[in-house]
Amino acid sequence: MLATVTNIAEYTVTELAFALKRTVEDAFGLVRVRGELSGFKKAASGHLYFALKDDKSVLDAVAWRTLAPKLTFEPADGLEVICTGKLTTYPGRSKYQLVVERIEPAGLGALMALLEQRKRMLAAEGLFAPERKRPLPFLPEVVGVITSPTGAVIRDILHRLADRFPRRVVVWPVLVQGEGAAEQVAAAIEGFSALPPGGPVPRPDVLIVARGGGSIEDLWAFNEERVARAAAACTIPLISAVGHETDTTLIDFVADRRAPTPTAAAEMAVPVRRDLVLQVEALQARLEHAMDRRLDVLGQQLDGLARGLPRPEMVLGMAAQRLDDLGERLKLRSPTELVRLQGERLEARAARLEELVRDRIRHAESGLECQTDRLAPALITSRVELLRPRLAREAQALGTAITTVLRRKSERLEASVRQLEALSHTRVLERGYAIIKGRTDGHVLPRLAAVGVESELTVVFADGELAVRRADQPTRTKPKPRHADAKDEVGPQGRLL
Known part of the structure; x- marks a missing residue:
């Protein structure tokens, strides 16, 4: 128990x-x-x-x-x-x-395995595709930088930008390591992307996400999925500059460009101002040289074309001769004379027409007289009444024909007068030309050889004439007349005549 x-x-x-x-x-x-x-x-x-x-x-x-x-x-x-x-x-x-x-x-192996897992997932979604990469702007006005405000990275970036091409820089301060770093980096990318153009905070033309080197644990914030997706959705071209050249994070695969260092990212963002100045000067020199060569070629072509053209004095000489010929013909038959002749012709034709009408009337009256014995008075009267409208119509038709002929002749005469005026030498003189005539005979001198020994010339302008004297002929002085009561002075040799 x-x-x-x-x-x-x-x-x-x-x-x-x-x-x-x-x-x-x-x-x-x-x-x-x-x-x-x-x-x-x-x-x-x-x-x-x-x-x-x-x-x-x-x-x-x-x-x-x-x-x-x-x-x-x-x-x-x-x-x-x-x-x-x-x-x-x-x-x-x-x-x-x-x-x-x-x-x-647990340890580096686990982190690398997790990194490879995320990399495969994002690559399958196409976030690493080359066609998604956007080109960087050639010369951005504003550069946005996402990094720690107290590290050496921001100083290196600002110094490199100032050396190459000073630009406006907007810094979004974030943690780049430790708890909460990934959330701040993703929020900064999304915040820059959401800035409206022309707002109080300038919208960057390019973004730089930068951090110095470190271990994989130190850089792990840039391997987070949220940071990679924020970089992929960013509407601003993005440069990843995380770690050293041998460090690789997920944001490097998603970004539009990867820089080996933060300083290299600044070099990618802006060109060298001095290089641009030298390039512009070289292009300007090439442009000026090309323009000079082009002008030389065009000048040579113009000289060649000028050699193929006739001499102006030859063209003007033929026109001047034709003008003289037409002027002589115009003197013989002036517009007034032509109008008078045409008027005489029209008057003669009108007289002949009137005579023809009178002949017809007399013929009709004589026929009636011859038939007086055989015709009754009523018949004669009716016959006259019948002929009178016909004669009136013929007279009207004749008047219309005369008027038409006169109008046509007048129009032709006016056209001839306008043509003669257009070919008149006065129209040529009004355009700035002049006629050179000799003072002695008044003939036109079309060439220099025709001047001969003529010392005094007449220059005919559109509004008058001008007497000129050749500069290469000495001025002749008239001898002074001798007075009748003047006594001949006899020298010591005596008078010969």
């Missing part, structure tokens, strides 16, 4: 469960556990449930929903992580679990 034990404390199930809970929490208040994620799921409430396991054991874990937005990577089964939290029990199931306060990938 067993003895009754009376000195052992008695617990209820709940008391014992909570006693174990306090003991576990006191002994393992804060622990770091390394293991592989298994059975990861996110509940509708936002809490995360998963297990940590190794090759021998399994530990249940839970992360409250307040931790989910702080994760810097996407948890997945099979990923090795390090979880920091406190160990506790769950009395309702008689099980213990780890309440996780922080999750981070």
Whole structure:
């Protein structure tokens, strides 16, 4: 028979469960556990449930929903992580679990695996496609820089921009490392992209996202998916200048251009002003040289064409001769004389027509007289009445014909007068030409050889004449007349005649 034990404390199930809970929490208040994620799921409430396991054991874990937005990577089964939290029990199931306060990938291998996973996902969405890359502006007016305001990076960028081509710079200060850095960088990219043109804050023409070198953990903010998607959605051409030349982050694949260093990013953003000045001067010199050569070629072509043209004095000489000929003919038959002759012809034709009419009337009257004996008075009267309208019509038709002929002759005469006036030498003189005549005979001198020894010439202008004297002929002086009572002076040699 067993003895009754009376000195052992008695617990209820709940008391014992909570006693174990306090003991576990006191002994393992804060622990770091390394293991592989298994059975990861996110509940509708936002809490995360998963297990940590190794090759021998399994530990249940839970992360409250307040931790989910702080994760810097996407948890997945099979990923090795390090979880920091406190160990506790769950009395309702008689099980213990780890309440996780922080999750981070376990070591460089895990980070690289996570990076490759994100890279494959973004590449499958086409965010790395070359056709998405936009060209950088040749000379931006405003350069936006997203970086830390206290580091050496911003000083290097400003110094390089001032050396190459000073531009206006707008800096958006952000954290470039640690918790919250990815959110600030993504917000800065989105903020610059949302600026309206012409607003109080100038909208940049190009963006530079820059950070100095560091380890993969230090640069991890630029490997976050949110930063990569913000860079892909940016409406401003973006240059990524994160780390050194050997460092590569996800934003480098999404950006329009990747610079090996922040200083190189500034060199990509703006050209060298001095180089542009030299290039413009060289282009100006080439343009001036090309214009000179073109003018020389055109001048040579013009000289060649001029040699093929007739001499102006020959063309004017023939026109002057024709003008003289027409002038002589015009003197013989002036417009007044032509009008008089045409008038005489018209008067003669009118007289002949009137005579013809009178002959017809006399013929008709004589015929009536010859037939008086045979015709009754009534018949004669009716005959005359019949002939009178006919004679009136013929007289009217004759008058119309005369008027038409006179009008046509007058129009032809006016056309001849206008043609003669157009060919008149006075019209040529009104255009600035002049006629040279000799003073002695009044003949026109069309050539220099025709002047001969003529010393005095007459220049005929449109509004008058001008007497001129040749400059190459000496002026003849008339001898003074001798008075009748003047006595001849006799020299010592005497008078010969």
